[in-house]
Amino acid sequence: MPGLIDVHLNAAHYPMAGISSTLPLWDWLKSHAWPTEKLYEDDISFADQVFQKVVERSIGNGTTTACYDAGISSKATIRLVHIVEKHGQRAFIGKSSRDVIDGGGYRHLLEDTDEAIESTESVIKEIRSKDCPLVSPLLSPSSLSTVTMEMMSGFARLSEGNTSLRMQIRVAQTENDEETANGIHGNRSETITGLLRGYGLLSDRTILSHGIFLSDDDISLIKEERAGVVHCPTSDMSTYSGVCDLRKFLDAGVKVGLGTDVGSSHSVSLLDSIRSSILASKALSFQKTQDYESLALEEAFMLATLGGSQVLGIDDKVGSFNPGKEFDALLVDVSQEGSRIDVFPHQTAKDAIHKFLLLGDDRNIKEVYVAGQQIKKPT
Template structure:
């Protein structure tokens, strides 16, 4: 099947720049980009379908590096900081995922909304029940999303209704991974929820699996001050929070660390040496009154930084929203620190949520931006009616899109060249 797509393409680049392909045509053959042209004679091109998106904006499918499938129904609900919020809202909601129908309905709802916001690749936590994790994979697979999903591991400091048996959950890891790891567009991710929820025995075993197999690892790190203090109490002989994961060989180039707000220079150095990936989740960090991560400081230090919605700490699945928030909180940080260097610009935030994230997930040869030979993962958006395309400069298009907070829903979304959503 050959598809011809016309519109205004915003094309993020690895050097944090954004190219504007105004009124371009992309020819898609069998899901892959075959041609990118400004002027073509339509009569001379062989295609089966023509999508003329006119003056709509087309961006690469966005990549969410950190979010929680079962928490979606709690978006915006609840109050308080991380640890009490988990106890008062989230664990109760995740416990309901032991009911099969609730888990199925909620998971379908999550993926429907995820795709509608233009996200085509996501790294996610399922609910901690084995069945809920398998349901997540089944629905992700049907949705066609490039899905990295982990069963959150929690064998201590967890309400009785959710706490896992260490030996049993290790068996569950192997059982789910055997069925779903690298099947179609799915990958199983090793997911110690965070240091406080795991015994040292469990961390040890997961570290061994991470070393022996080619898995991504995801966890939370230094999100909240009280959490950091608790980790000190529970691991008194380990120097700092980052070193807890390092002790158990959980820090690898395929490890995604969400939040990373309260890190000292030594910890930043460890993360840099281990070449881990940081998932910056500014909306969640506001909602749970956690703090502001110094994204630019980390990027300038050479760390791999991407963005995550962290629903339901975050209250919106839109990565355009998350990119905007990353810019906005960086401005507050720059005022607070009196350092202009802390400001993250829209172009950088856009690249973090597309091509840079693809590089970190080792899929940039396939997706992340529009290049010949790559798969066509894309989302089509309409600008707000207050912005007339003809009156905008090309370099204003990205901000007009990113700050269009009244409408975060895509008009159309493609994965592998297939139209998976349209409005």
């Protein structure tokens, strides 16, 4: 089958996977995620250890393309670039940036605004100098609730005229994000997407993660500007953030992909994101009218493959097996000894695919190919 595309993976937060699912988002960020990011700046061997693991796990679970957030350390970000390149995975990689946190006592978790913009530009130049066709740089401001007007203006300057540079930003992940963002960005009483458009940073190169509390007006503007949205259901529920009504985006014709958002979620496997997206949609349907259409498994699989490639703007290259595309693919064995899947003689190939998507794991993924090159081999 086509390779899986993870459009939001926090590489720097991988050490927290499976140990911090009892905290609301902001408590988790302040007590776990952001302090961990500081470790990478002080100890580059820590970055090597973590990033080696997360890339191996990601590939092992069938992710052929990953959109990585490497944390705030520029040195660690470059280490992630080297590791991804060595393993042959297709990737977009960005150095995260934040220079403001609501509430006192968090100065040690922030960056200097000018230095953050300069280091981001340096990372972009370093990635491009390597001339690796599989790895692309990414602008990665954390969110409009954690970056100042000055930082967003700086990123707008980096983006201007740079038609191949994409930006990922977390939006509307909690109910008060819009209010907080407006307070930081001039009390404009704008929607989240309106603020981004005001900076010139809402376009077909914009990747919006989460989007739980985006309004109908936001969704219309996203569609108009041809931006994409990343659904992160496991993370959204693990951090008590909410349940995103994905159907609104799909019905509006917005490009949507899936993300693991590992760290705040427990799993680096997009198979788990597929499952969570279906359960989240079914849970939401209990509050809707009878004609509400919850997410089908086929739709979730599309989001994890072609949908992700559309959000990243690489659907001309990957995401399906259409003639002329590059060969990013998985060889799946549903009869692998020791796996959780049992397929019986009367069941069809479609049944076997459904069983893999709902029961399978890395043991069933025998081989992984990126651009025709095998990057995972049978053990």
